[in-house]
Amino acid sequence: MLAIIIEFEVKPECRAEFEAKLRHDAAETLRDDGCMRMEVFAIRGKPNGFVLSELWRDEAAIEAHRLRPGHSHAWQEPLIVSKRNLSGWLGERG
Numbered sequence: 001m002l003a004i005i006i007e008f009e010v011k012p013e014c015r016a017e018f019e020a021k022l023r024h025d026a027a028e029t030l031r032d033d034g035c036m037r038m039e040v041f042a043i044r045g046k047p048n049g050f051v052l053s054e055l056w057r058d059e060a061a062i063e064a065h066r067l068r069p070g071h072s073h074a075w076q077e078p079l080i081v082s083k084r085n086l087s088g089w090l091g092e093r094g
Helices: 012-029 059-066 074-079
Strands: 002-010 035-042 049-056 080-089
Touching: 002 012, 002 059, 012 035, 012 049, 012 074, 049 059, 074 080
Parallel strands: none
Antiparallel strands: 002 049, 002 080, 035 049
16 A cells, blocks of 8 residues: 655645645545545644645556546645655555
8 A cells, every 4th residue: 555645835825725625636536446545634733734645555546546537736736835745655565
């Protein structure tokens, strides 16, 4: 399994819009084959900070998700200050 954690810093004036869109995208992505977890967290003590936590069965599931028609993260760019993407295999790489 592959875990992906993405930390966002959002422009203050865009917080509500960003959170609504991210939560919607997360709910839609949970329907993808191989997506085992997709959670959105607001960061305590950081009013414009969010974390997206993903868990995928394997690399093939993520690739299928990326190739899905209409998949894009372009909507995020005008709403954020920064984005940090971390990922790692759980257990043995597989």
